[in-house]
Amino acid sequence: MFIYSIIVATLTSLLFLTQSLKKEAMDVFIEAPELIVQRMSAGRHDLIPVGYAEKILSIPGVSSVEPRYWGYYYDNLTGGNYTLIARNIDALHMVKGTLPKGPGECAIGKGVADVRLTDLNDVLFLSINPQQKVSLKVVGIFTADSAILTNDLVVMDKNDLVNFFALPKDMATDLIVHVSNASEVPTIAMKIRRDYPDTRPITRSEIVRTYENVFNWRGGMALTMFIGPLLAFAIFAWDKATGMSAGERQEIGILKAIGWETTDVLKLKFWEGMAISLTSFLTGSILAYIHVFYFGAALFAPVLKGWSVLFPPFNPIPYIDLYQIFVIFFLTVIPYLASTIIPSWKAAVTDPDTVMRS
Amino acid sequence: MILHPGALALITGAVLCFSMTAYAVVLALKIIWHWDISSSSELQLALERRTYLISTVMNYVMGFEILSLFLYVYTLDSIHVLFVGAMCATGSLNANPIGWYVLYTRIAIFFLSATWIAINYLDGQAEDYPLVKLKYKFLLFIAPMIFLDGYLEIKYFAGLKPDVITSCCGSLFSDESKKVAGSLAGLPIKPMMYVFYCAAATLAALSALSMKVKASIVKYLTSFASILFFPIAIASTISFISIYYYELPTHHCPFDILQGTYNYVGYPLFVSLFGGSFFPVASGVAELFGSVPSLREPVGKAQKRWYVVSIILIAIFVGFSSWPIVFSGFTPF
Amino acid sequence: MAYPTPTTITAITAPSAIIAVEGVSKIFNAGEADEMRALDGVTLSVAKGSMAVLKGPSGSGKTTILGIIGCMTRPTSGKVMVNGKDVAKLPEHFLTDIRRRTFGFIFQHFNLIKGITVKENIMLPLYPTSIPIHEMKERADAILESLNIYQKRNYHVEKLSGGEKQRVSIARALINNPEIILADEPTSHLDTKLSEDLMDRLSRLNGEGKTIVIATHDPLVYDKPYVNRIIEMRDGKVIGT
Numbered sequence: 001m002f003i004y005s006i007i008v009a010t011l012t013s014l015l016f017l018t019q020s021l022k023k024e025a026m027d028v029f030i031e032a033p034e035l036i037v038q039r040m041s042a043g044r045h046d047l048i049p050v051g052y053a054e055k056i057l058s059i060p061g062v063s064s065v066e067p068r069y070w071g072y073y074y075d076n077l078t079g080g081n082y083t084l085i086a087r088n089i090d091a092l093h094m095v096k097g098t099l100p101k102g103p104g105e106c107a108i109g110k111g112v113a114d115v116r117l118t119d120l121n122d123v124l125f126l127s128i129n130p131q132q133k134v135s136l137k138v139v140g141i142f143t144a145d146s147a148i149l150t151n152d153l154v155v156m157d158k159n160d161l162v163n164f165f166a167l168p169k170d171m172a173t174d175l176i177v178h179v180s181n182a183s184e185v186p187t188i189a190m191k192i193r194r195d196y197p198d199t200r201p202i203t204r205s206e207i208v209r210t211y212e213n214v215f216n217w218r219g220g221m222a223l224t225m226f227i228g229p230l231l232a233f234a235i236f237a238w239d240k241a242t243g244m245s246a247g248e249r250q251e252i253g254i255l256k257a258i259g260w261e262t263t264d265v266l267k268l269k270f271w272e273g274m275a276i277s278l279t280s281f282l283t284g285s286i287l288a289y290i291h292v293f294y295f296g297a298a299l300f301a302p303v304l305k306g307w308s309v310l311f312p313p314f315n316p317i318p319y320i321d322l323y324q325i326f327v328i329f330f331l332t333v334i335p336y337l338a339s340t341i342i343p344s345w346k347a348a349v350t351d352p353d354t355v356m357r358s
Numbered sequence: 359m360i361l362h363p364g365a366l367a368l369i370t371g372a373v374l375c376f377s378m379t380a381y382a383v384v385l386a387l388k389i390i391w392h393w394d395i396s397s398s399s400e401l402q403l404a405l406e407r408r409t410y411l412i413s414t415v416m417n418y419v420m421g422f423e424i425l426s427l428f429l430y431v432y433t434l435d436s437i438h439v440l441f442v443g444a445m446c447a448t449g450s451l452n453a454n455p456i457g458w459y460v461l462y463t464r465i466a467i468f469f470l471s472a473t474w475i476a477i478n479y480l481d482g483q484a485e486d487y488p489l490v491k492l493k494y495k496f497l498l499f500i501a502p503m504i505f506l507d508g509y510l511e512i513k514y515f516a517g518l519k520p521d522v523i524t525s526c527c528g529s530l531f532s533d534e535s536k537k538v539a540g541s542l543a544g545l546p547i548k549p550m551m552y553v554f555y556c557a558a559a560t561l562a563a564l565s566a567l568s569m570k571v572k573a574s575i576v577k578y579l580t581s582f583a584s585i586l587f588f589p590i591a592i593a594s595t596i597s598f599i600s601i602y603y604y605e606l607p608t609h610h611c612p613f614d615i616l617q618g619t620y621n622y623v624g625y626p627l628f629v630s631l632f633g634g635s636f637f638p639v640a641s642g643v644a645e646l647f648g649s650v651p652s653l654r655e656p657v658g659k660a661q662k663r664w665y666v667v668s669i670i671l672i673a674i675f676v677g678f679s680s681w682p683i684v685f686s687g688f689t690p691f
Numbered sequence: 692m693a694y695p696t697p698t699t700i701t702a703i704t705a706p707s708a709i710i711a712v713e714g715v716s717k718i719f720n721a722g723e724a725d726e727m728r729a730l731d732g733v734t735l736s737v738a739k740g741s742m743a744v745l746k747g748p749s750g751s752g753k754t755t756i757l758g759i760i761g762c763m764t765r766p767t768s769g770k771v772m773v774n775g776k777d778v779a780k781l782p783e784h785f786l787t788d789i790r791r792r793t794f795g796f797i798f799q800h801f802n803l804i805k806g807i808t809v810k811e812n813i814m815l816p817l818y819p820t821s822i823p824i825h826e827m828k829e830r831a832d833a834i835l836e837s838l839n840i841y842q843k844r845n846y847h848v849e850k851l852s853g854g855e856k857q858r859v860s861i862a863r864a865l866i867n868n869p870e871i872i873l874a875d876e877p878t879s880h881l882d883t884k885l886s887e888d889l890m891d892r893l894s895r896l897n898g899e900g901k902t903i904v905i906a907t908h909d910p911l912v913y914d915k916p917y918v919n920r921i922i923e924m925r926d927g928k929v930i931g932t
């Protein structure tokens with residue numbers, strides 16, 4: 001029973017965790033641009049000439065094109081990887097303070113603020129080499145709610161960023177294309193690719209799908225790893241139920257002798273199994289809920305995430321999906337019930353006259 | 359291959375159901391070979407005890423199959439985001455058409471295993487186990503279906519490729535689609551409504567008649583009517599019941615009504631439909647055994663009850679189908 | 692091997708016979724090295740409303756025949772008529788049904804279930820039936836009252852004295868209002884006073900019209916004047932009635 005609850009708790013935690021990570025990511029992606037155009041060079045993402053924007057703008061259905069400037073910065077001091085991004089119009093909200101309004105200012109993610117021990121109005125100093133360096137006044141810090149996307153972020157003025165990374169003139173990191181009619185996105189993506197064979201247009205739905213897959217895959221992998229213990233548990237349940245104690249055999253013998261039928265005992269055993277598995281299931285789910293949503297899945301967050309030191313501190317928004325609960329139910333209660341069939345039957349066919357011979 | 363938790367749960371369930379059925383088949387074979395009601399040997403006693411095991415296993419298999427039918431539809435709904443163009447469960451099914459066959463086999467398994475349980479119930483009502491060999495032979499017939507269903511389900515999930523461009527209910531259940539489903543959706547609403555209400559009324563009337571009249575032919579006719587009613591009801595769900603619930607003249611998907619957005623109305627709808635069309639069939643099957651002397655009385659009793667249940671369920675189904683037609687202001691024509 | 696006796700015919704046809712056993716054999720582990728012929732052509736009958744005793748040494752087959760009469764075990768061969776119906780070959784489902792309606796059992800060991808209360812123990816035989824729960828409770832209370840253990844109804848059975856346990860097991864045998872009460876060595880774990888008390892109660896039940904069959908080798912039981920029939924057994928055969 002205890003083991004059962006623990007297994008349910010583990011499985012449920014896993015699914016809760018992936019699910020809320022996924023949901024959080026999805027919530028943010030919903031606001032992501034519909035179409036991003038990157039330039040590829042030698043199979044790698046390369047800077048894109050801002051001049052491409054004009055021609056793209058002339059494609060019917062495109063309402064505006066905007067260059068984006070961003071890059072990664074490895075901070076020797078803390079060993080963390082930051083994402084530096086130039087402020088653009090639809091920048092993220094959820095900020096304490098303001099977003100940078102001009103050169104010399106920046107807004108940073110919670111993670112960056114924490115590892116650099118920086119607070120509002122402090123100065124953030126970044127440097128790649130003696131030539132490429134910048135000091136910025138922190139005017140905003142992103143709140144924890146958005147940590148999954150903003151944790152490692154440093155938002156700064158475009159000129160500061162271009163100078164810091166020494167980007168060539170008229171080159172941007174990628175282009176954001178706004179399309180007036182969402183259903184035309186795939187067509188426009190195709191046209192861009194035809195006009196500029198060296199580009200790679202990425203649609204939002206592609207990103208969403210990729211993320212879906214990554215999360216499903218992670219959740220699935222983790223579940224697969226648990227099939228083993230689950231089987232072990234089923235065998236354990238089997239063992240426990242088959243090895244009927246003398247007392248239990250006696251009790252069933254009495255029931256049969258005083259007028260219970262095999263089917264009555266089978267029903268009793270079924271409800272017994274239901275009671276055990278449902279209590280364990282509920283206990284396990286509640287444990288998982290507490291574990292994931294109050295303790296941030298402290299016990300195995302590292303398994304599921306952790307690419308970078310600056311991976312978001314996980315503060316999932318409590319969120320329950322009935323579907324997930326049903327999946328867990330299916331993975332735990334059903335194998336358990338199945339494993340009790342034969343032992344219950346063995347108990348149920350006890351001869352009623354055994355009680356007269358003890 | 360898609361490593362989705364729901365897919366894993368379903369595959370686990372399929373493997374379980376299959377192993378349980380295989381086990382039941384082995385037990386059933388022994389019974390078919392060695393059963394001898396007149397003997398009081400230890401073997402016969404052991405076989406009798408085994409009948410309880412087989413019944414239990416089959417009850418569980420049916421329970422699991424029903425749950426996994428629901429889980430299957432939910433999972434389809436949950437994975438649709440993986441496919442370009444998919445907006446709901448239908449889109450996921452079209453991403454790998456084997457999915458449709460899984461749905462069909464599972465519905466078939468529901469009816470077959472429910473029939474088995476009905477026969478098993480009747481057999482238990484007679485003092486001489488008159489149907490024992492027959493019911494286990496029937497079990498041998500159901501087992502391959504369960505195997506096929508599990509196999510198809512694994513093949514479906516294994517064959518799913520994310521990013522596949524698929525068509526969804528919008529196109530599948532739209533009037534222009536060339537597929538069968540499309541033609542179902544394209545059925546003119548008004549005539550379809552007449553057919554539906556006539557079919558429901560006929561089935562209910564025949565069920566009521568079967569309770570009064572002794573003649574077997576009436577009962578067989580009722581079973582036949584209910585076998586016809588099931589596809590008509592499904593077609594009606596796609597053709598007009600769904601659009602009244604969605605209040606969208608082009609939305610025909612039969613799965614979306616299971617969602618919370620539509621107050622889970624799909625559950626009472628489908629449960630009453632499956633139950634309501636099963637019981638007249640079961641009564642017809644029971645009629646086949648009405649001539650066995652020891653079964654005459656139990657069959658009569660069971661049929662009476664089953665017809666009443668079926669009439670009630672059909673009434674519930676018609677009630678739920680007509681609710682939005684009567685009370686929503688939506689008029690598609 | 693059948694054991695034909697002239698009484699066979701009368702046993703079956705006697706209108707007052709509530710139990711009629713004809714040529715019943717029971718072989719345990721048939722065909723194996725430890726084959727055991729526990730009953731060998733037993734024929735006997737018990738009249739409705741009588742108080743009968745099955746008497747015989749240990750191993751003579753008393754418990755076995757009681758189990759067969761009580762629809763717990765099926766004989767290897769022979770006929771077993773209970774209330775005019777042959778139960779020898781009935782499937783379990785029907786045997787149980789007859790057992791529930793017809794018999795009440797009093798066992799050698801009290802065979803009460805530990806961990807639940809006296810009242811719950813008494814109601815156990817009724818759970819599989821369609822009797823509503825409030826009626827079950829009413830019946831249980833009435834029987835507890837009549838056996839003077841009503842005040843102990845919420846005790847767990849392991850806290851009861853031997854005499855109280857005995858009364859609880861009688862109460863349980865009576866809850867389904869049986870026509871026949873079967874008792875297997877009911878006095879073997881009781882002292883003289885309690886044995887007398889038990890016999891008293893059984894004779895009173897007999898006076899209320901219930902048929903009673905007791906398997907025993909206790910003289911205190913079979914020497915009672917109100918025992919109106921003694922069936923003697925030895926080695927699986929009836930040797931005198």
Ligand SMILES: Nc1ncnc2c1ncn2[C@@H]1O[C@H](COP(=O)(O)OP(=O)(O)OP(=O)(O)O)[C@@H](O)[C@H]1O
Nearest residue numbers: 719720727729747748749750751752753754755756
């Ligand atoms: N399940 C069994 N398997 C094999 N032998 C059995 C079984 N049950 C009873 N026997 C044998 O059948 C014979 C009759 O047993 P039974 O219990 O009916 O005797 P009894 O008259 O009740 O004896 P006692 O007075 O000791 O209770 C005994 O020799 C016993 O060993």
Ligand SMILES: [Mg+2]
Nearest residue numbers: 753754755875
């Ligand atoms: Mg004995």
